[in-house]
Amino acid sequence: MNLVRVPRRTFGALVALLAFGGLAACSLPTQGPSAEDIVTQSAEGKGYELVPITAKIANRMSETYSRGFSKAFLDAPIQTTSSRLGMGDAVAIRIFEAGGGGLFSNSDGTVSIPRIVVSPTGTISIPYVPNIRALDRTPKEIEEQIVEALSGKALEPQVIVTLAQDDNNTVTIQGAVARPARVPLRVGGNRLSEVFVASGGPRFPAHQVEVSVTRDGVTSTASMQRILEDPRQNIALRSGDIITANHKPRSFTIMGSVNRPAHFPFEKENLSIMEAVGRASGLLDQRADATSVFLFRRESSRTLRSYGLTASDWWRKEKRGVPTVYWLDLSQPEALFHAQTAPMRNGDLIYVANADSVELGKALSIFGLALSTTNSAITVAE
Incomplete structure (x- = not known):
């Protein structure tokens, strides 16, 4: 091991720096907040909720994320069309x-x-x-x-x-389909997939298409992929329904101490936190704090209450959802399973904080010193 001799005056400055590391860190270059800042500011009520991801929370996140039709549309039985004539028939x-x-x-x-x-x-x-x-x-x-x-x-x-x-027993299909049209309903009734076949199908991959059905002034939405995979989502139609296929590609951002920070598109219907981290080629070994992986999202107050959180007065002011930071400790083996269970949503942001040693290394570099665990040690020169 090589010894690096440091003058006593410099060593004293280094000790002072480490003693007031929090102050020094504020002036150091950084790619985002520290893990301590995120945790501390949440406790101080700085406008977001901090939710550690446990097995219960991960399962609940998966349950609440369902891009499917509402119960009223799912429960509506298939009906035969009316044989009575209307104007235009x-x-x-x-x-x-x-x-x-x-x-x-x-x-x-x-x-x-x-x-x-x-x-x-x-x-x-x-x-x-x-x-x-x-x-x-x-x-x-x-x-x-x-x-x-x-x-x-x-x-x-x-x-x-x-x-x-039959001009009155029809549905309208429009938007991102090959042939928008008014489609007559069969006497025995039709399901949603049959109307998509009649219109030539969606013009984009199924996981990029959202389907809205408007009936009697009420609209419900499901993803095209879900409709194809889940028979219950292939709902029965009613005369006068308006079906709209919307092209809505989804994406997420990952930043911080990962190998490839970037903005990524969803490449399939369901994407877990672990798969999202994998898209960025994993955590950066020499910088990342595996105990401090954070997911930033606006969450519904109903979902937060299902976690056991008590509603705060400021929640009501957040019209687009309550700012929520989910906290995942990937240094724990069980957390890897939680990351496989918890799903990503459109617009999510994953942030991986730096390890404390990275900030210390920045501080030492101010004095022309570098951390090394194998080749050198710092001694104080008299």
Whole structure:
């Protein structure tokens, strides 16, 4: 081991520096707050909550993060569409007579009217039978009206009325899909995935697409990936639903003592804290404090209360969520499991604090000294 002789005056200055390390650290270059600052300022009520990640917290974080439809949409059963006509619907009519020479004379005693649209007044008209009430009536009821109106005019008339165009039992799909359109619903009802197939599917990867369904003024949202993977999210549709596919790529930032600090996109639907750290190639061995890995996020007050935290008055002022710092100690083996369980969210920030020895090394460098654990020792010169 080599000895580095340090003049007594310099050593005294070094001792003073270490004694008042907190003051010195404030003036040293740094990439962010120290772990001590984050913990201390939280205790002083500086506007954020500090939550150590335990097994219970990690599981709760995973449970509360669910990009799926609300219970009301999930529980709505599939329904058959209504056979009653509305304005804008079109019907096809065929009239049969018992023989030739009747009101609708032709070789086979039939006449076809391929398309009649229900008017804004709710009526349809055919020759000899004007103003047939069609609004909110079934094709069968319209058949009976026409037969009754033609009795005494046509030879034993028989009528078949079929729906040619259903303008009222439709849903609208729009946004980031191949073919935005109004899609008619089947008589037996449709589920969400069927309408996406009819529109050609989303134009972006499933984990980058959010799907919103608006029904009777209420909107609920789920990720496209979740809809594909979870059968319950493939909800039953109702006439008049508006389906919007939004392209919303998600991302997170990781900074501090990691090998590759950067802003990263999500490459799949679910990403854990451990996977996010892995994207940055892990902690920086010579700088990182593995006991001080922090996740910055705005969290709902409901989630924080589920952790056992008591609501503070200042929470109500935070309209975008309560500023929350999750604290993970990766020096503990069990914390690696917590990091695999706890999910990342869009906009999250991971910050890895420097080890105390890094700050000490900065302080020593002011005096032209360097820390070494193997090759040298500092002695005081008389």
